[in-house]
Amino acid sequence: VTDQTSAHDPVHGYLPLGWSVAEWRARQESDPKAVEAAARASMKTHVAAMVDFWNAGVPTLDYGNNIRQVAQEEGLENAFAFPGFVPAYIRPLFCRGIGPFRWAALSGDPEDIYKTDQRMKELFPENTHLHNWLDMARERIAFQGLPARIMWIGLGDRHRAGLAINEMVRNGELKAPVVIGRDHLDSGSVASPNRETEAMKDGSDAVSDWPLLNALLNCASGATWVSLHHGGGVGMGFSQHSGMVICCDGTEEADRRIGRVLWNDPATGVMRHADAGYDIALDCAREHGLNLPGILKG
Template sequence: MSGAQPLAVTMNEGVILDVEVRRERIQRKVDEGYCDRITDKIDEALEWVMDAKKKEVPISVGLVGNAAEVHPELVRRDIIPDIVTDQTPAHDIYSYVPTGELSEVDNLRQKDRKEYRKRALDSILIHTNAILKMQEEGAICFDYGNNLRGQAELAGVEIRRDDGKFKYPGFVPAYIRPLFCEGKGPFRWVALSGDRADIEEIDNELLKTFPEDLSLIRWVNLAKGKIPMEGLPARICWLGYGERAEFGMIINNMVKNGKIKAPIVIGRDHLDCGSVASPNRETEDMRDGSDAIADWPLINFALNAIAGASWVSFHHGGGVGIGNSLHAGMVIVADGTREREKRLERVLTVDPGIGIARHVDAGYERARDIAIKKEIEIPD
């Protein structure tokens, strides 16, 4: 499991059963406020979630167990969740924990990696077949971007349809791509002062700047109350083309005028509209078949460099494992100077802009409409 899942579900007033093999990881998330309850007993976990569902009360339950054992048991009991996804570290086969005594498999990982890999793939086969069975019984299933389906294919699972597409989709083609067509993606900033009051000032300015974005307003208000800050104070939200540049310059002006105590580092996730080539995640099932074309993240990397980013990076493996994706990163520091304002405008324009161009090139009408609306010049 990850801490994000239980909190995301309860923030949206849902009920979640989250399976995690290591008790201490669930306990940490309970202590931090991400997860509500913890148990080692499947019957107790099911009693809690079924009762909450009946009463329509949000709850997150962390069940200590292995998904390759729990999921088939749920199928056997004819307990089919409304939604099923997975965030085991399947992208790295040596981090995925196979069934068996935990101390024994941890020891096996160190002593016999070949056998560990075999057992991990055997467990992935069982785990994924259970997800497919849940899908057959009516569950909405989607891949979270951790390459479980890719590993399942290696394990011998019939994970693809006759047309070559996966039997259950990744979350990007299923839900996120229309936002990518608008140049929207994860946009984040960190307060170098270490003072969370700086983040609160920016939160307030964000709400004033985009008062018509109801999902953004809902997110910020929920995040302020429910998400603990660890390390340097930070915030993340989804902003689109034009919005990022506008708000980046607003932050820079806040630094200049002393409303913020120190410079702000602005960046984004490697998951974004134009910075990735990842056939099993961000660029899965592209309309023109360009899933694996890596020119786009390279262009993104170069554009951000010449536009004046504080630093740029190029890396691979994000989410789906080393060798399975290529992606570019960028960061720019808002220090309150006029020179940095110019750079912020350039970087925060070209970074999402190439994402719109990438989707126009792939044949998405929504991206073309946005390009016309935003007056982005894209060659035919």
């Protein structure tokens, strides 16, 4: 059981219990404070029901919209009885720098994405999960704006994917350059105590040094652009995160930039989790030869 309402925006993202859509829309303009109060009260009821599911033994998780925080503020003391999706399922991936790897075709031609899909399958022949995802995405997910694709890969694989795409641009296999970015949700780019960094092993949930260091490292590595922002998923003021994009224009200079950015960006996630004491991250750091003085012993 989970919830994917836009609870981080109680005025425009959550329909209060017992309200019609017409009333909700009208009062968003005429009385937004009343909408917010009613939505927050409904969220308390909503989360209480999720807690009941959890107590009954049903797998239950927060999907990162901060609804538990609102319920707690409204007086539900056990609102955090069930976990968020990151500590429940995702953190072992983050420990290896695995997270969303996204690219967009500046040509606007979907064929460029389909060609990169095929190249990714060739590059990672043993990753059947990835192959299944790419096949399903082509069949079932429509493009919005520029054609784009996303997949989850980590340290040691992201730079290989980026270099392969840059080579395709250089060889004329693609009609135009491709830009590679990711989500603000990633292993080393976020401080979000109720989402990505919830229940960290060392209690560093709210330490925002890591997204700032991630942004600076991506600047130094040669990213095409770097951004700092907050509020992702959980609402303004509850998180800080950094973003980056690197352009694959087919040049040898881009090769060098891609090699640095798409290594250092996921490596930040491995470092962040190794620093927090996660064995998976420590093993990953050793495997990839990361130099972490004071963290890796011997």
